[in-house]
Amino acid sequence: MEEEMEQVRRYFSSGRTREASWRKSQLHGLHRFIGDREDDIFRALLRDLGKSPVESYRDELGILKKDINAALDNLADWMSGKKIKLPLVSFPTTAELVSEPLGLVLIISSWNFPFGLSLEPLIGAIAAGNTVVLKTSELAPASSDLLADAIPTYLDSKAIKVIQGGPDVAQSLLHLKWDKIFFTGSKQVGRIVMAAAAEHLTPVTLELGGKCPAIVDSLPTWDFTRDILLKRLVSGKFGSCSGQACVGVDYIIVQENFAPTLINLLKGITEEMFGKNPKESHAMTRIINAHHYKRLKNLLKEDGVEASVVYGGSMDEDALFIEPTILVDPPINSDIMTDEIFGPLLPIITMKRIEDSIKFINSRPKALAVYCFSTNDKFMRRVATETSSGSLLFNDTILQYAAETVPFGGVGESGFGRYHGKFSFDTFSHEKAVLRRTSLPDFWFRYPPWNDYKLELFRLFYVFDYLGIILTVLGLKKPRPRSTNV
Amino acid sequence: MLFQSKSSSAALSSMAEERKISFDADDAALLVEELRGRFNLGRTKSYEWRVTQLKGISKMIDEREKEILEALQKDLSKPEIEAFLTEINLLSSSCKLAIKELKHWMMPKKVKTPLLTFPSSAEIVSEPLGVVLIISAWNFPLLLSLDPVIGAIAAGNAVVLKPSELAPATSSLLSNLLPKYVDNAAIRVIEGGVSEASALLVQKWDKILYTGGRQVGKIVMAAATEHLTPVVLELGGKCPTVVDSNVDLRVTARRIITGKWACNNGQACIGVDYIITTKDFAPKLIDALRREIEKFFGKDPIVSKDTSRIVNLSHFTRLTKLLNEDGISSKIVLGGQTDENNLKIAPTILLDVPEDSLLMTEEIFGPLLPIITVQRLEDCFNLIKSKPKPLAAYLFTKDRQLKKKFIDNVSAGGMLINDTALHFTVPTLPFGGVEESGMGSYHGKFSFEAFSHKKAVFHRFFLGDQSIRYPPYTPTKTKILKTLVSGDIFRIIRALVRCFKA
Numbered sequence: 009m010e011e012e013m014e015q016v017r018r019y020f021s022s023g024r025t026r027e028a029s030w031r032k033s034q035l036h037g038l039h040r041f042i043g044d045r046e047d048d049i050f051r052a053l054l055r056d057l058g059k060s061p062v063e064s065y066r067d068e069l070g071i072l073k074k075d076i077n078a079a080l081d082n083l084a085d086w087m088s089g090k091k092i093k094l095p096l097v098s099f100p101t102t103a104e105l106v107s108e109p110l111g112l113v114l115i116i117s118s119w120n121f122p123f124g125l126s127l128e129p130l131i132g133a134i135a136a137g138n139t140v141v142l143k144t145s146e147l148a149p150a151s152s153d154l155l156a157d158a159i160p161t162y163l164d165s166k167a168i169k170v171i172q173g174g175p176d177v178a179q180s181l182l183h184l185k186w187d188k189i190f191f192t193g194s195k196q197v198g199r200i201v202m203a204a205a206a207e208h209l210t211p212v213t214l215e216l217g218g219k220c221p222a223i224v225d226s227l228p229t230w231d232f233t234r235d236i237l238l239k240r241l242v243s244g245k246f247g248s249c250s251g252q253a254c255v256g257v258d259y260i261i262v263q264e265n266f267a268p269t270l271i272n273l274l275k276g277i278t279e280e281m282f283g284k285n286p287k288e289s290h291a292m293t294r295i296i297n298a299h300h301y302k303r304l305k306n307l308l309k310e311d312g313v314e315a316s317v318v319y320g321g322s323m324d325e326d327a328l329f330i331e332p333t334i335l336v337d338p339p340i341n342s343d344i345m346t347d348e349i350f351g352p353l354l355p356i357i358t359m360k361r362i363e364d365s366i367k368f369i370n371s372r373p374k375a376l377a378v379y380c381f382s383t384n385d386k387f388m389r390r391v392a393t394e395t396s397s398g399s400l401l402f403n404d405t406i407l408q409y410a411a412e413t414v415p416f417g418g419v420g421e422s423g424f425g426r427y428h429g430k431f432s433f434d435t436f437s438h439e440k441a442v443l444r445r446t447s448l449p450d451f452w453f454r455y456p457p458w459n460d461y462k463l464e465l466f467r468l469f470y471v472f473d474y475l476g477i478i479l480t481v482l483g484l485k486k487p488r489p490r491s492t493n494v
Numbered sequence: 495m496l497f498q499s500k501s502s503s504a505a506l507s508s509m510a511e512e513r514k515i516s517f518d519a520d521d522a523a524l525l526v527e528e529l530r531g532r533f534n535l536g537r538t539k540s541y542e543w544r545v546t547q548l549k550g551i552s553k554m555i556d557e558r559e560k561e562i563l564e565a566l567q568k569d570l571s572k573p574e575i576e577a578f579l580t581e582i583n584l585l586s587s588s589c590k591l592a593i594k595e596l597k598h599w600m601m602p603k604k605v606k607t608p609l610l611t612f613p614s615s616a617e618i619v620s621e622p623l624g625v626v627l628i629i630s631a632w633n634f635p636l637l638l639s640l641d642p643v644i645g646a647i648a649a650g651n652a653v654v655l656k657p658s659e660l661a662p663a664t665s666s667l668l669s670n671l672l673p674k675y676v677d678n679a680a681i682r683v684i685e686g687g688v689s690e691a692s693a694l695l696v697q698k699w700d701k702i703l704y705t706g707g708r709q710v711g712k713i714v715m716a717a718a719t720e721h722l723t724p725v726v727l728e729l730g731g732k733c734p735t736v737v738d739s740n741v742d743l744r745v746t747a748r749r750i751i752t753g754k755w756a757c758n759n760g761q762a763c764i765g766v767d768y769i770i771t772t773k774d775f776a777p778k779l780i781d782a783l784r785r786e787i788e789k790f791f792g793k794d795p796i797v798s799k800d801t802s803r804i805v806n807l808s809h810f811t812r813l814t815k816l817l818n819e820d821g822i823s824s825k826i827v828l829g830g831q832t833d834e835n836n837l838k839i840a841p842t843i844l845l846d847v848p849e850d851s852l853l854m855t856e857e858i859f860g861p862l863l864p865i866i867t868v869q870r871l872e873d874c875f876n877l878i879k880s881k882p883k884p885l886a887a888y889l890f891t892k893d894r895q896l897k898k899k900f901i902d903n904v905s906a907g908g909m910l911i912n913d914t915a916l917h918f919t920v921p922t923l924p925f926g927g928v929e930e931s932g933m934g935s936y937h938g939k940f941s942f943e944a945f946s947h948k949k950a951v952f953h954r955f956f957l958g959d960q961s962i963r964y965p966p967y968t969p970t971k972t973k974i975l976k977t978l979v980s981g982d983i984f985r986i987i988r989a990l991v992r993c994f995k996a
Contacts, residue, residue, distance in 0.1 A: 021879075026902075060965075060967050061967075062965075062967035062968075062971050062975065063967065065975055065976065066975055070975060070976065074608070074610065092920075092922045092923060093922060094920060094922065098920075103917075103920060103922070103923055105923070105924070106901060108905055108928075110928070110929075111929075187929060195722065198722060199719050199720070199722065202715070202718070202719040202722065203716060203719045205715070206712050206715035206716040206718075206719060207712065207716075209708065209711060209712060209715065209727065209729070209929070209930055209932075209933070211933040211934075214722065216722070239964050240954075243964045243965070247964060247965055281964055281965045281966065282965060282966075283966065289965060289966060290967065291965030291966055291967055292965075370534065392619065392951055394536075396621050396947065396949065397949065398949070398950075399949060399950035399951070399952065400949060400950070400951045400952070401951075401952040401954065402951075402952065402953045402954060403953070403954045403955070404614075404952070404954035407611050407614070407952065407954065408616075408950055408952050410608070410610055410611060411607055411608055411610075411611050411614075411616060411950075411952070412608065413605045413606050413607060413608065413616065414605055414607075414616050414618065414950035414952065415618065415948055415950055416950070419621075419623070419947040419949070420624075420700065420722075421722055423722070424722070424724035425724075426948070438905065438928040439924060439935075440901075440905065440906065440907070440908060440909060440928070441907070441908035441909065441917050441920075441923040441924060441925070442901055442908070442909045442910075442911070443908070443909070443910045443911070443913070443916060443917045443920065443923070444897070444910075444911040444912065445910065445911060445912040445913040445916070446912060447741070447742040447745045447746075447912065448745075450745045450748070454748075454752060455748050455751070455752055455756065455786075455790055456573070456575075456756055456790040456791065456798075456800040457790060457791075457792075457800055458573060458574070458575035458576070458800055459575075462575065463575050463578055466575075466578065466579055466583060467578075467583065470583045470584075470586070470587050471587070471590075
């Protein structure tokens with residue numbers, strides 16, 4: 009493996025991947041892969057997760073295509089660097105920021121959006137001119153196989169490698185020296201990644217998770233718009249990989265007097281979207297594997313939790329299927345309210361006043377997203393200024409993932425670093441400051457031996473006191489006496 | 495031991511006293527808890543609080559200039575004007591810039607939203623991270639302590655600053671003075687060495703900014719892993735200076751000297767570490783350097799008061815070891831004198847030391863300047879690339895092609911053509927390293943951003959939803975969804991019409 013990486017590094021050193029033409033050709037290749045092999049991708053996702061093609065396109069393929077197009081459209085602009093303004097006193101010096109690729113980067117992907125979370129960072133890494141090793145998740149084997157198989161035929165295999173395998177392969181990779189590691193996954197593995205990166209002083213981006221709360225303050229009175237919001241809320245839980253999404257709604261907070269209404273509405277909308285028999289609806293994915301199924305089952309089995317189920321709850325171990333399940337006020341210290349759920353179990357927490365939701369959220373680790381459904385401007389402003397999260401979305405869920413103009417990333421325990429759109433390009437680049445000077449003018453007072461006169465000129469230069477400079481140079485202004493002796 | 499003599503119990507109680515004075519992990523935990531509590535109550539968030547603190551720091555720098563200069567003189571024998579230029583003035587400007595720009599920096603930035611998410615509006619809001627730790631270095635002990643603090647405060651955080659114990663006078667000054675000028679309830683200075691730093695590093699911080707050496711940088715990042723704390727590491731490296739033969743020799747020599755010996759006597763992370771030039775040009779360059787060094791520092795530079803001393807005996811010993819390595823002393827073409835009593839080493843130039851010598855493998859961080867000669871200047875790239883990426887790289891030339899090749903092929907934190915070290919003073923440029931010279935950057939607005947979280951805030955409106963987003967899923971929905979994602983407005987209108995009809 010080390011030898012293979014050496015080869016890739018040598019290829020990077022040749023400068024091929026820095027050329028705009030190479031980057032464009034790779035992005036086109038990626039686009040072709042998603043287009044040509046769409047059916048294979050749908051099939052792989054169906055096998056790995058039971059994911060419907062509509063969900064697959066909506067959450068993975070469509071977004072990838074959009075982002076590849078955005079990268080192609082903007083690449084020249086991103087690559088061109090930025091001129092930096094300098095104060096007049098530094099004329100004729102010029103300064104600019106030049107974006108350079110970092111070198112050889114490692115992307116570690118996840119299983120819940122195996123194409124999205126593999127290829128989205130890849131778009132950024134390629135656009136920035138790097139060579140890449142992508143380690144796919146072994147928990148989504150069909151997707152991993154397809155990527156390992158197809159990517160070398162659509163992309164430059166000397167520069168972009170797909171490596172499959174489990175924790176032991178990941179460990180071997182992490183021992184090597186990378187110029188950047190981009191990791192999507194859990195907190196625990198995030199720590200392992202960061203610790204390994206520290207050995208080589210490798211910068212990392214960690215896209216982790218957390219418990220993303222959805223505060224439901226008030227809904228519109230008109231049925232039509234109210235139902236739109238409810239659909240967004242319900243779909244943000246059950247409709248995106250059955251809740252196995254880092255930006256999915258984890259739990260809802262609602263004021264206790266509004267709770268019964270909300271619960272009934274949620275039940276209605278859930279049934280409308282997923283039918284009386286959700287397993288047959290093909291609108292939900294299954295749980296990824298037996299381990300996670302058991303984990304979710306255990307969340308429900310805890311004391312006091314099972315009793316709080318008000319909708320759903322039925323599970324099929326053979327099919328690894330759990331139907332949309334709603335709980336009301338499970339014990340606050342139960343695992344379901346402390347661990348990230350990552351499944352189709354939706355606790356609703358009631359509070360005396362909805363404003364208490366802010367304190368509740370702040371008493372917990374910062375999440376990747378906070379959602380808030382409200383028509384009250386004052387409350388929305390409070391949520392915006394008094395809570396912290398990767399991102400904040402009002403009156404919808406998950407959509408920020410699809411907007412390439414906003415940075416996508418966490419804060420606190422939900423991670424650090426960000427990507428999507430230009431943020432992806434920046435994440436895989438080094439912004440090098442370049443300052444160009446000329447021999448003249450050369451300021452004699454820059455150099456020792458030192459005296460008061462030189463000091464005075466510096467004082468004036470730093471505050472851009474041009475008149476003062478002229479007067480001092482002409483001898484019409486005397487240097488200030490200093491507070492100490494030389 | 496049940497029976498203790500009076501003297502041993504006295505010794506034990508004085509040991510207990512000492513233990514109380516030092517700062518351990520429990521003390522650190524209490525400190526962080528206290529600061530976090532204040533932060534959570536919103537104490538540091540307001541614009542008014544931030545500006546008040548910044549004004550306090552600015553006032554401290556102005557009013558206490560005398561004490562600051564004395565401390566820098568004690569710690570480093572730093573010439574007063576150098577102290578003004580590289581520490582006091584820079585800090586003062588940094589503070590004033592932050593005060594001037596803060597309102598603008600704090601403003602949310604509206605961003606365009608893609609057609610896919612229409613109708614919606616989005617903005618990027620800057621939030622403070624929380625409680626941040628700044629670990630400073632000894633070579634510019636005031637600047638490297640307070641400049642990050644300025645950024646952290648501007649971004650609305652609570653701050654703990656741990657100055658370097660190797661610059662004890664400055665550390666003590668910061669510890670005594672800062673509380674008098676800023677809100678001590680949210681900004682603290684903790685003095686100490688390795689054990690205090692370790693006690694601090696095991697706590698949960700929302701960001702750590704560390705300036706120092708690579709080894710400790712690794713330790714800091716490893717410690718940050720426990721709490722998944724993001725870090726900015728400002729490390730070092732061997733900053734190469736390539737000198738072409740078509741330059742104005744006098745100006746070039748002066749600027750090199752400024753970037754080496756007038757920059758804390760070579761003890762600077764962006765100082766010129768070594769020079770690469772052609773075999774033919776080297777003698778001319780050495781002559782020019784010799785002439786200008788005499789002009790700057792006199793006939794006997796080792797006694798000049800216009801250079802800092804070596805910070806302490808340990809570094810002095812390290813540097814003399816570099817000079818005493820086998821085969822090195824014969825390469826000295828200028829200087830080489832050392833004075834252990836005064837911790838001074840003369841400006842020393844060496845010609846063509848072996849590539850595997852300590853001088854060429856370790857970061858020098860001192861007044862020794864190796865010049866490596868090559869046949870053709872283009873050969874410099876191989877040498878530079880064989881070493882880890884440095885914090886800065888410098889090139890003196892008039893050749894446009896060479897400038898382009900240098901910028902395109904050499905990776906470094908920052909780069910200067912025809913000068914040295916100046917980029918450090920430009921607040922509109924991000925200052926930071928790459929690869930082994932560090933990660934993250936700061937200065938000016940970049941400081942504000944280093945200590946902020948940029949939160950994407952999205953507002954969606956009620957209408958304009960596409961039922962195709964939700965189950966139950968049908969083949970028609972897939973088709974329409976594909977159209978929407980394409981961003982083509984005509985296709986979208988057609989699709990939506992179809993959708994509403996459905």
